[in-house]
Amino acid sequence: MRRQVIVLLISACVALASAGICQDIIKKHTVDRPFFKVVESQGIEIYYPKKGDQEMFGIKIYKNKDIRKKNLACDLCVNTTLVEDGCFKITSTALTVEVRDILKYVTLAKFTGSSNVTVAPSKKAEFIDFVIPTECVCRDPPGGxxxxxxxxxxxxxxxxxxxxxxxxxxxxxxxxxxxxxxxxxxxxxxxxxxxxxxxxxxxxxxxxxxxxxxxxxxxxxxxxxxxxxxxxxxxxxxxxxxxxxxxxxxxxxLMDYFIPSSCSCQPDRFNLIKPPQSSRN
Missing domain, CATH: 2.60.40.2140 (Beta-1,3-glucan-recognition protein, N-terminal domain)
Known part of the structure; x- marks a missing residue:
């Protein structure tokens, strides 16, 4: 899979700071799946905790498609070896997401010392449930x-x-x-x-x-x-x-963040997108 390096247009609402996301994912990571951060109609960020000697993380995403069809073209096919704060990180404007979109995806991994690329079973992320960070001030509900x-x-x-x-x-x-x-x-x-x-x-x-x-x-x-x-x-x-x-x-x-494009923050403050800690019952 050809590696793509794409710069995300950063809205005023989502000044990027990945440390909080990655640390919380690593602490709470009980499900083997990536974490998505989406700005409506603008772009997507994908985080995945680095495991042991894993040297590459990849993903094939299909938006609102039946993944069972043969010869289906993916809407975003990308891999990376970039690691920040313990996470593989992918940033792209090639895929846009809106309210009620469903992303079906498969993840890929390559480990040091092996030429094989492993492919995980398909999963999906439904962008129906919004989790809006504290710093973000939005219209209620988001416009439209x-x-x-x-x-x-x-x-x-x-x-x-x-x-x-x-x-x-x-x-x-x-x-x-x-x-x-x-x-x-x-x-x-x-x-x-x-x-x-x-x-x-x-x-x-x-x-x-x-x-x-x-x-x-x-x-x-x-x-x-x-x-x-x-x-x-x-x-x-x-x-x-x-x-x-x-x-x-x-x-x-509450795994996938969907940030409405109508969202805006005070210009002198950064949005760390870091959920609070909580105890599990």
């Missing part, structure tokens, strides 16, 4: 999100917007076929168990409506979410006929 999500929606999922240690917001696109949403329950890093009472990290009884979304926003201190955490959640909604429906539990993984 509700209209985009309602038009593209195929699975009723919320957008979680988590400002580190400061606030939390949840946006549910108001797709006409869904009916009136009345609540959401979520628990961090734990599965729901039927018939067992569990302490919830989020128990939203009602939403307000704004700009095509059902919206919940709280200035209260949110649970101490960190890179690699997941939210297990249930959406509760009421049909026009009054019937209440609960979705099956679903998970939102």
């Amino acid at each position: 999100y509700c209209a985009k999500a309602s038009n593209k929606i195929i699975d009723y999922r919320p957008l979680f917007k988590l400002h580190e240690q400061t606030r939390i917001a949840v946006y549910l696109p108001k797709a006409s076929a869904i009916g009136l949403t009345v609540g959401l329950k979520a628990i961090r890093n734990v599965n729901f168990y039927r018939g067992i009472e569990q302490n919830l990290d989020l128990n939203i009884q009602s939403f307000t409506e704004r700009n095509g979304c059902f919206v919940y926003e709280s200035l209260l201190l949110a649970p101490n979410f960190a890179l690699g955490d997941y939210l297990n959640y249930i959406v509760i909604r009421k049909k026009p006929n009054g019937k209440k429906i609960r979705t099956e539990p679903r998970k939102a993984y």
